[in-house]
Amino acid sequence: MAGGAEAVRLGAEIERRERELRGLRERLAEVLAGESGADSEEGSAGVSAAAFPAELPPLPAQASLSAAAILRYSRQLVLPELGVRGQLRLARCSVLVVGCGGLGCPLAQYLAAAGIGRLGLVDHDVVETSNLHRQVLHGEARRGLPKAVSAAATLRLLNSTVHYVPYCGALSPSTALELVRQYDVVADCSDNVPTRYLVNDACVLAGKPLVSGSALRLEGQLVVYNYQGGPCYRCLFPKPPPPETVTNCADGGVLGVVPGIMGCIQALEVLKIASGMGSSFNQFMLMFDAREGKFRNIKLRPKKADCAVCGDNPSVTRLQDYEAFCGSSATDKCRTLHLLSSKDRISVEEYKKLLDEQVPHVLLDVRPQVEVDICRLAHAVHIPLSKLEEKSEEYLEYLKKRICEEKQRTNGQTSFPVYVVCKLGNDSQKAVRIIQELPVKAYGPVLAKDIKGGLMAWASKIDPTFPQY
Ligand SMILES: Nc1ncnc2c1ncn2[C@@H]1O[C@H](COP(=O)(O)OP(=O)(O)OP(=O)(O)O)[C@@H](O)[C@H]1O
Numbered sequence: 104m105a106g107g108a109e110a111v112r113l114g115a116e117i118e119r120r121e122r123e124l125r126g127l128r129e130r131l132a133e134v135l136a137g138e139s140g141a142d143s144e145e146g147s148a149g150v151s152a153a154a155f156p157a158e159l160p161p162l163p164a165q166a167s168l169s170a171a172a173i174l175r176y177s178r179q180l181v182l183p184e185l186g187v188r189g190q191l192r193l194a195r196c197s198v199l200v201v202g203c204g205g206l207g208c209p210l211a212q213y214l215a216a217a218g219i220g221r222l223g224l225v226d227h228d229v230v231e232t233s234n235l236h237r238q239v240l241h242g243e244a245r246r247g248l249p250k251a252v253s254a255a256a257t258l259r260l261l262n263s264t265v266h267y268v269p270y271c272g273a274l275s276p277s278t279a280l281e282l283v284r285q286y287d288v289v290a291d292c293s294d295n296v297p298t299r300y301l302v303n304d305a306c307v308l309a310g311k312p313l314v315s316g317s318a319l320r321l322e323g324q325l326v327v328y329n330y331q332g333g334p335c336y337r338c339l340f341p342k343p344p345p346p347e348t349v350t351n352c353a354d355g356g357v358l359g360v361v362p363g364i365m366g367c368i369q370a371l372e373v374l375k376i377a378s379g380m381g382s383s384f385n386q387f388m389l390m391f392d393a394r395e396g397k398f399r400n401i402k403l404r405p406k407k408a409d410c411a412v413c414g415d416n417p418s419v420t421r422l423q424d425y426e427a428f429c430g431s432s433a434t435d436k437c438r439t440l441h442l443l444s445s446k447d448r449i450s451v452e453e454y455k456k457l458l459d460e461q462v463p464h465v466l467l468d469v470r471p472q473v474e475v476d477i478c479r480l481a482h483a484v485h486i487p488l489s490k491l492e493e494k495s496e497e498y499l500e501y502l503k504k505r506i507c508e509e510k511q512r513t514n515g516q517t518s519f520p521v522y523v524v525c526k527l528g529n530d531s532q533k534a535v536r537i538i539q540e541l542p543v544k545a546y547g548p549v550l551a552k553d554i555k556g557g558l559m560a561w562a563s564k565i566d567p568t569f570p571q572y
């Protein structure tokens with residue numbers, strides 16, 4: 104009884120402190136967003152938490168550089184390729200950064216340092232611990248805060264003369280065109296296919312150059328779309344890839360410095376376009392292989408006369424539903440596949456109950472070895488999905504052996520349960536399908552089910568000490 108009362112008291116205390124923490128985060132976000140707005144004067148600029156989308160005043164025209172600007176930008180001013188004329192152009196230029204993550208952070212940092220006139224910073228998400236290894240404008244104290252506000256606050260410390268406009272929301276078909284129209288150059292630093300099509304179409308419809316970057320694992324890519332007669336994203340990729348073939352940073356991993364490098368090259372191309380030097384990546388795709396330390400330029404196909412958005416007779420004349428077009432979400436952090444019916448799936452709570460009741464079964468973990476090395480459930484049998492997909496005899500034999508061993512502990516029940524787990528519950532569904540097709544003759548009747556939400560659901564709902572990654 105005493106233990107129960109203590110548990111209730113502790114539960115209430117945790118809830119109270121979590122409320123307090125939420126309040127503090129909201130206050131900090133307000134302070135960061137309002138800080139510079141409050142003291143901003145004519146000419147100086149700050150962080151304004153703009154409504155989404157907001158009508159912005161034009162950037163002031165400057166005939167010459169102030170003494171302060173000459174000193175600040177002196178090391179780039181003496182470059183004949185830039186000079187005073189180029190610097191003044193930068194000051195007149197506004198750039199919309201879509202995504203303040205791994206690419207957006209370094210990109211915005213160099214644009215702000217170089218003296219771009221206005222930076223629009225779009226992000227719908229908040230800073231998380233697993234962002235910090237690459238999203239270098241955010242720090243530990245910013246966890247839980249909107250990324251757009253956090254980025255703007257850090258950038259303001261770097262260069263307070265730039266006008267920062269954080270937009271804490273998702274760029275969507277209803278907001279994108281109005282927003283893109285207000286900027287001179289757009290940088291796509293997002294991480295999902297629907298947003299790439301959305302940004303592309305908005306840039307074509309608004310006639311804006313699009314500097315697009317991507318980075319995954321140890322590789323990066325960069326293209327400048329819709330610029331000086333070059334192709335748009337749809338010219339090169341008229342159809343979206345099947346959602347299940349797309350890997351994101353959470354699934355595939357990324358070495359933080361790789362988006363750092365690609366974001367810097369994106370910033371370089373933005374600066375070249377903004378200052379009048381021009382970019383040659385409207386004809387070429389830059390590919391970076393970090394393992395080999397190699398950059399390659401791939402010649403692009405020219406703009407397509409029959410492109411759906413930038414062609415001679417476009418069928419896309421206004422923004423569409425890109426999530427429906429791509430079959431995936433633009434804002435979900437984790438891609439969620441629905442390959443199995445509910446009878447072939449169990450929840451982590453149901454699995455915990457089975458464990459507690461010591462129901463004989465095999466737990467099959469289908470994650471790659473590198474993830475199993477990070478954390479695992481001790482009793483799980485490990486066979487990576489790739490080995491199941493290639494029907495590796497060695498691994499299937501191992502599975503059979505483990506099923507037979509466990510089966511001996513039962514009194515000959517007809518269908519032996521195999522529960523399949525992965526990180527998030529996507530690969531486990533693919534594995535269940537493969538196991539369901541195994542010949543009954545060899546394995547005996549097996550009842551395979553996947554564990555919904557995978558080990559991350561286990562960590563958040565069952566065992567808070569289990570690592571999340
Ligand atoms: N439609 C959109 N509107 C606004 N922000 C977007 C949109 N699509 C993607 N983003 C933002 O783009 C950023 C991309 O950053 P990054 O590729 O580093 O991934 P992440 O989502 O932060 O990280 P992880 O995948 O590891 O959780 C994210 O901050 C994400 O919120």
Ligand SMILES: [Zn+2]
Nearest residue numbers: 335338410413
């Ligand atoms: Zn096109």
